[in-house]
Amino acid sequence: MLPGNDINSVNDYEHHTIYTGSIREVIHQRLEEVIPKLELGYDEAFVVGDLGDLHRQHMKWKTLLPRIEPFYAIKCNPDPMVVKYLASLGVGYDCASRSEIQQVLDAGVDPSRIIYAHPCKQPSFVRYAADNNVSLMTFDSTEELHKIKRIYPNAQLVLRMLTDDSKSQIRVGLKFGAPLDTIKTLLITAKELELNVIGVSFHVGSGCSDVRAFADAVDLARNVFDQAASIGFQMKLLDCGGGMPGRNIQHGITFEDVAATLGEAVDRLFPPNVRVIAEPGRFYVSSAFTVCSHIIGRRVLLPDDSERKQYMYYLNDGMHGSFMLRLLDRDDLNLRVIMRNGTHVYDNENEKDENRFISSVWGPTCDPKDCLLKDVRLPLLGVGDWICQENMGAYACAATGFNGFEKPKTIYTNSFIRSSL
Ligand SMILES: Cc1ncc(COP(=O)(O)O)c(C=O)c1O
Structure with missing residues (x-):
């Protein structure tokens, strides 16, 4: 996976391949790899975790609170x-x-x-x-x-x-x-x-x-x-x-x-x-993990009192997966479109001033509470587009697996290795 570029794997750590790129680079590369074979089982949601982010957080702790020894609250992740x-x-x-x-x-x-x-x-x-x-x-x-x-x-x-x-x-x-x-x-x-x-x-x-x-x-x-x-x-x-x-x-x-x-x-x-x-807990891990999921379904609504269409998007990760405690936290979600019509749009799409529609975003299960966002304005998206949510490292571990939707697997990188070379 992810061959032949500067985020190439540098070592095996605990039987996992560790890349050296930033989270964005790893996501970009992963999508490049999976897009041609989505229907062959490569359309699963996934998570990218940057151990380098943990490392930098640790250095920040040591610098700003040198007297206080951190005992990481493992429940957090x-x-x-x-x-x-x-x-x-x-x-x-x-x-x-x-x-x-x-x-x-x-x-x-x-x-x-x-x-x-x-x-x-x-x-x-x-x-x-x-x-x-x-x-x-x-x-x-x-x-x-x-x-x-x-x-x-x-x-x-x-x-x-x-x-x-x-x-x-x-x-x-x-x-x-x-x-x-x-x-x-x-x-x-x-x-x-x-x-x-x-x-x-x-x-x-x-x-x-x-x-x-x-x-x-x-x-x-x-x-x-x-x-x-x-x-x-x-x-x-x-x-x-x-x-x-x-x-x-x-x-x-x-x-x-x-x-x-x-x-x-x-x-x-x-x-x-x-x-x-x-x-x-969250100090160490929250920014180190980004969850990426894929739009697997869309419904178009035309409310009686409006001439404007509204859209319901279904992702393949939701409340019973990565988002359970995040939703309980009542933290604002800030879903970001990362791939649209097969094109990477991580950096530019989200700020672009374009036609937006009232939309809701749902998880994949049959649970009607499995809704991530209601009444948000999103650009027009389609089945096959990808979305990510950053800052998902803290308390994303309470996935239930309800309906047989498994928690997404994690790809690891360590951006600290490259930045310290
Ligand atoms: C006893 C105790 N210590 C530490 C933590 C970690 O909290 P936080 O992730 O906000 O740092 C928790 C979480 O609620 C806790 O219950």
Whole structure:
């Protein structure tokens, strides 16, 4: 595949061919290759993932938040190549289940670089963590403390405190996090059970739009450290959770904004002997993946009250494929036409001022909710044209496979290799 040009494969990594071009170059080449044989089974939707984008994000993290060790939240995108690549860069992991822990251990990550960041764990998963020396884990209730005492009394415990997540797209505070007025009781119970509480964690929610949420949470964490000291715990770990935005966000705060506020708050309130980690998910992966799909059907409508036609387009990827959590996030989709009538139009078509029609875009399944966009104005498209959606690396992993439509396969590139030559 993709022979004979400057995005040619450079190596095999974990049994995958890795190209070196940009995502656009790889898409262009892939379409060139498949167009002549679409009906022979080459008309599947596909994803292009750029490991180089992860690499550059990692460098940005190290530059702007040098004190805070990233533990990648694998739930955000457990793609095995992502997990192995970030592991090779020295990133740690936030895991929330036995199979996530197993995947990370299988990637060769040392157990000390994993935090089991789920405050309400299945008992057999705690046993698995104990058997595999994954000792760092969170809790937010006395029940969890008793469970851990029974199964893994030597675990290193991190108290997940509740913080204001009202500025986030995905709010997690309803489900997890100990309110401030319960913290003393939790710490006293942990002391009575002779458990080892070593730190505090928080999570401002995913898709956070206000940097103050991070600073306020660090402030609260300081308060918890002080309460813990009065009960006899000398805490030494602060975990700042996730919620840091990815590259290319359309609106809201940038990672630079978060880093400036969070880094300053941490340095001001916590001495250098406190180890500081975080659990970024979307920061690492969101811009690294682009999903490409193919228009497999079209219906033309002529509403009674209009002389203008409207169009319904059916793609071969949708809500039950790559777009499930993306739609739940209520993030704006920005579908881009990349091939029209067999011509590549990635760069120019979308800005062109041309006749546009009211259109809707649907996924391929029989589920009537499987609709990606309603009432958008699109140029006239046809069966066989291709569309892509950029910034699809975060939380695109919840495909159900409903109706037998499989999640698109990923082609990998690493644009960092070429840019660093
Ligand atoms: C505990 C925890 N940490 C980290 C994350 C990652 O969040 P994000 O992808 O917004 O960085 C999540 C996701 O919701 C989470 O629940």
